[in-house]
Structures are given as C-alpha cells and as structure tokens.
Amino acid sequence: MGTWIDISQPLDEKVAVWPGDTPFSYKVNWSKEESGSVNVGQITMSIHTGTHIDAPFHFDNDGKRVIELDLNLYIGSARVIYLPNYTSIGVGEISGIDLNGITRLLIRTDAWKDRRVFPQTIPHIQPELAAYLSERGVRLIGLDLPSVDPLDSKELLAHHELASHGIHILEGLVLDDVLPGDYELIALPLPLVEADGSPVRAVLKK
Template structure:
C-alpha cells in the first residue's frame, strides 16, 4: 500500500508562525567531539511544523492534546483541493465531497509555500463561514497545508468556532504531491501532558490509483517531504 508522508521535517530552516519561538536543534554530546554518543537538544513550540490544535489551545479548560481520542486521529480521511482563492468559505466547500466526512484535509496552493524559507503572510485560510459549514456537516478533524487554518489578521474566531465544537485542527501539512481522494490518515502527536498542542507525524495510506506520489522512504531527510 502506498504511504504518503505529509509531515514537515523539524529543523531550524522550517518557518514558524510569527511570534512563536524558532526551532533549534543543537548537539548536546557529539561523537565527533569525543563523546560516546550523539545526543541533541531540541527547543521548539508546541505548534511547530505539522501539529495539532486541541480545544486547550484557546480554552484553559478545553481538552488537552494528550486526551484527544486516538480513534479520531486514525481513520478514513478525505483530501479535497481548493485553488485560486485565499478565502475558503461555504461556497468553496459545499461543492466538494465533504458531507459525512469525519476527517477532512484541505489542499491549497499553500503546499507550494514550503519552498520558501520565511513565513509567508498571504496564504489560503478557512473563513468563519467556512468553519460554520464544517460544523454543520459533521467534520470532526480538519487539516490544512500551512501553519494556521486562520488568516494572520484573524480574530481567532475560526479557531474558537471549531475548537468549541470539539473539532481538532491539524495544521502545517505538506500536501503538494497528494491527489484529492479518500485515504487512511494516521496523525499521532507527542503525548504532551495537558498540552495546548503538539507536533505530529502525519501520514496518508492508500488513495487514488492515478496519483504519481513516489514510494515512501522512511530514511529520507530531504526537506520538504510529501
């Protein structure tokens, strides 16, 4: 079965959302320096790279990342593609196969932005109206291919609407080489106790037979992966 790695490799080269701390990976001990093993220290934000936003992100009493039901993070997912717009609302979504979908991943032109070394402020986002529509049709997890599902000028309304209804947000996906269609999603976060978010390793299995995605190489370190 074909496996698509839709996770961004964590590195100091990876853009972060404005205001978040940068990713820093530095040697702690090094064989090259005469130590017996290589050990590195990692400093990063809970919302670095490919990550989950649980309700705790915007609500101090909300469900934390370590208590998200695992069966929500593993299962059938629908990838839809929406291009030529920066605002994804009801009009864009209602024409797509999203009704009855529990896990929805939205592929946009954002996936091409991972080629940029700096954060790009002009990216495609879900609107408040779009969030209301996803609530209406019963989506339980929604993902998008940039570091936020909401505009950088947003008030937080999109996050609030989704998270208050228990809809988990999966951000920072790389869907550049993934064709629209039905897949199996597996996206398991770091088990951060009472966490407001956590990086995940997200993969898709299966999908349309016409996709040209190359076979998954677990040993590749090329960035970005898709």
C-alpha cells in the first residue's frame, strides 16, 4: 500500500533561484485585521524555481504552453535510478539499466548538495540521450537538478532534443532519500494557460 512521500522543494525565501531571476516571495497582502475576515496571500516567483516542469514554450517560441501538455505524463508509474558522480549523463552512463516499459524516468544524482544555494556546475544530460530514451518509450525525464543542460548553456541542446523526441522535463526534484526502484509519481502542473512551465508538488509512492 505505501504512503506518498514528498519529493518537492519547500517554497520560501530560502529557495535557490536561477542567478538574476525573480526571488521567491510570499506575503499576506490583505490581512485578517484589514479585511475583517481572512488573510489573503500573494506569491511572486519565477516558474523555474524549485520543483517544476518546463513547457516547450520555455525554449521554443512556437512550443506548447502548460495548458496544452498531456496531464497523463505527470501521473503514473516511474522508475528512479541512481547515477552519482558523473559530470554528464548520456547513453554510456545509462546503458546498463533496463528501461523496458519505463514511461517516466527519474534520475537521482545527489549532485546538488545544498539546495538553498544555486549550484556552480551540474551534471548535464547529453543531447544524444533523448533519442535513446524515446526509442525505449520514455516520455518524461525528471532530475534532482535545476536544469537538464549545463548552467551556462544558451543553446539548451538537451532541452530541445528531449522536446523534439516527445520527452517532457521535470526539474528540481528532492530525491535524497529515495532508493532506486519503481514508484507511482504525481507531479501535476497548474492549469497556467500561457505559461512556459509550472511549479509542481511532486510525490512518489512505492
């Protein structure tokens, strides 16, 4: 039966933000004292903060917006694999792993040690991995990292290759305590009509 475990980053002012991007803030904009009945909050954040999905519009002006994404990608069986200590992840790093029947692949790297600080470097996904994964039926890739590309990349080759092979992207997961194996995943985006991505509450159950 199992219980759901949270694999999402908490969102408060301590969450790491992409350098130069909008800081996270929550405030009570209309207090109970002022309104006479309720606290009414407001959040301000970049969509690419914490645990989130990318819509293709993030890196392609003609790409799909969040509302157009198939919800079924973000709910269902997922395999967690553990690939620590690599500088990049490509076919060579993954070839020993049986991906038969795997639709959602979550990669635990443990490379982002202090999640309150934006990392200097991360292991990136080699663009060639997209074709390999799509041939095996993978439709969603998730990582415990803020991007699938090198942090200084402007071309975002992995983002583009994954999208062109029909593989959707989930970033900023918290997999520190998750053992490799098969799970149920829920990581639903908000129904943001125009957005280039969405924060998600990502959860796993054995």
